[in-house]
Amino acid sequence: METKIHKISNSGYFQILMLLLKTAMAKGSWLLHLITFLTISMLFGGSLVQLTLLNRIDVNVPHMKIDGEEAILRQGSIKTEVVSWSPRVFVFHNFLSEEECDYLRTIAGPRLVNSSVVNIKTGKPMLSPHRTSTGMFFRKKEWEHPIVERIETRIAAFSHVPKENGEPMQVLRYKEKQYYREHFDYFSNHLNLEKRGGQRIATMLMYLSDNVEGGETYFPAAGNGKCSCAGMTVDGVSVKPIKGDAVLFWSMTLNGSVDRTSFHAGCEVLSGEKWSATKWMRQNTFVSSNSSINHQNRNE
Numbered sequence: 001m002e003t004k005i006h007k008i009s010n011s012g013y014f015q016i017l018m019l020l021l022k023t024a025m026a027k028g029s030w031l032l033h034l035i036t037f038l039t040i041s042m043l044f045g046g047s048l049v050q051l052t053l054l055n056r057i058d059v060n061v062p063h064m065k066i067d068g069e070e071a072i073l074r075q076g077s078i079k080t081e082v083v084s085w086s087p088r089v090f091v092f093h094n095f096l097s098e099e100e101c102d103y104l105r106t107i108a109g110p111r112l113v114n115s116s117v118v119n120i121k122t123g124k125p126m127l128s129p130h131r132t133s134t135g136m137f138f139r140k141k142e143w144e145h146p147i148v149e150r151i152e153t154r155i156a157a158f159s160h161v162p163k164e165n166g167e168p169m170q171v172l173r174y175k176e177k178q179y180y181r182e183h184f185d186y187f188s189n190h191l192n193l194e195k196r197g198g199q200r201i202a203t204m205l206m207y208l209s210d211n212v213e214g215g216e217t218y219f220p221a222a223g224n225g226k227c228s229c230a231g232m233t234v235d236g237v238s239v240k241p242i243k244g245d246a247v248l249f250w251s252m253t254l255n256g257s258v259d260r261t262s263f264h265a266g267c268e269v270l271s272g273e274k275w276s277a278t279k280w281m282r283q284n285t286f287v288s289s290n291s292s293i294n295h296q297n298r299n300e
C-alpha cells in the first residue's frame with residue numbers, strides 16, 4: 001500500500017521535473033540548480049520515506065518480540081559454518097559460553113566412568129578398545145537445572161529437532177592417547193531401533209576445553225581434500241576441538257535413509273585433555289528407562 005503511494009508521488013515529481021527542464025532550457029541557469037535540488041530530494045527523500053515505513057512495519061511483527069530468548073539462544077554470538085553437505089556437518093562457533101562449558105565439566109568430573117559401545121547382538125553396552133574415553137550421563141532431574149535447560153533449548157533451536165527427541169546429555173573426557181575410532185551414530189541393530197524413540201538421526205557435539213593437540217572430530221568421507229587427525233594428514237574433513245564450539249552432524253540423508261557418509265571418529269589426543277558434551281537425537285520422542293541402553297553408542 002505504502003509502496004503504491006510512493007510510486008504515484010514519484011511519477012508526479014517526474015512530470016514536474018520534465019516541465020521545469022523544458023523551461024530551464026529556454027530561460028536560464030538558476031532553474032538548472034533548482035532541478036538538481038529537486039532530483040536529489042526525490043531520490044533520497046523517497047528512499048527515506050520508504051525505509052521509515054518498512055521500519056514501522058517490522059517493529060509491529062510479533063516474531064521481533066524475542067526478549068529473553070535471544071540470551072538463551074546466544075543470538076549475535078554464534079556463527080554458523082557449513083563444513084560439509086555430504087555428510088551434513090555444521091560448526092556453530094561460540095555455541096556455549098565459558099561459564100556453561102565449565103559448569104558441565106564441574107558436574108561431570110567426579111562421575112566419569114569408562115565409556116562403552118553397543119553390542120550389536122545383545123543391544124547391551126560393553127567396553128571396547130574402539131572407545132577409550134571416560135564419560136557420564138546427566139540424570140533426568142538435572143535436565144531441569146537452568147544451565148542444562150538453556151543448553152537443551154539452544155540445541156533444539158539450532159538442530160531443528162525437538163528437545164523431547166534428545167537422549168540425556170553425555171559429557172566425555174579424553175586424556176592423552178585416548179580416542180574414539182570410526183563409527184556411525186545410527187543404530188544398525190533392531191533391538192535399539194524399535195525401542196525408545198527410533199533411529200538416531202543427528203548428533204550435537206560441544207567442545208568444553210581448549211589447548212588440546214589432536215582430538216579432532218574426523219569425517220573421512222566428507223569433502224575432497226586433506227585434513228589433520230592426531231598429527232597425521234588424512235583424506236576427509238576434521239573439526240578442531242575449540243572450547244565453546246559445537247559440531248552438528250546428521251546420520252540420515254535428506255531422503256530419510258541412513259547416511260553411510262556420516263562415518264566419523266574422535267582422533268587421538270596428543271596433548272592436553274579434550275572434554276566434550278554429546279547430544280544424540282532420535283526420530284521420535286525419546287523414552288527414558290532405567291536400562292543401560294542410555295550408556296552406549298557404537299554398533300559393534
Ligand SMILES: O=C(O)CCC(=O)C(=O)O
Pocket residue numbers: 180185203205215216217218264265266267276278297
Ligand atoms: O569425540 C569426538 O570428537 C567424536 C565423538 C563421537 O563420535 C560421538 O560421540 O559419537
